[in-house]
Amino acid sequence: MREYDLTNARWRKSTYSDDNGGECVEVADGVPGVVPVRDSKNPGGPALLIGEAAWVAFIRAC
Numbered sequence: 001m002r003e004y005d006l007t008n009a010r011w012r013k014s015t016y017s018d019d020n021g022g023e024c025v026e027v028a029d030g031v032p033g034v035v036p037v038r039d040s041k042n043p044g045g046p047a048l049l050i051g052e053a054a055w056v057a058f059i060r061a062c
Contacts (some may be wrong), residue, residue: 002029002033004034004036004049005046006028006036008033009028009030009031009036010028010029010030011026011027011038011040011043012026012027012028012029012030013025013026013040015024016028020042024039024040025036025037025038025039025040026038026039026040026043028047031049033051033052034049034050034051034052035050035051035052036048036049036050036053037050038051
């Protein structure tokens with residue numbers, strides 16, 4: 001299994017997230033082969049690593 005170093009990842013808030021402190025998701029771009037996703041309320045917590053093809057299918061379905 002491949003390991004990813006997300007220490008210097010550039011996270012951005014999802015456009016589907018609100019600004020009222022509610023449920024917010026952040027994604028990081030530029031990580032080859034995967035799209036890291038994390039909870040913006042817990043930036044030091046775990047990140048989900050979603051395969052690029054699965055992410056594209058998810059976004060298209062939204």
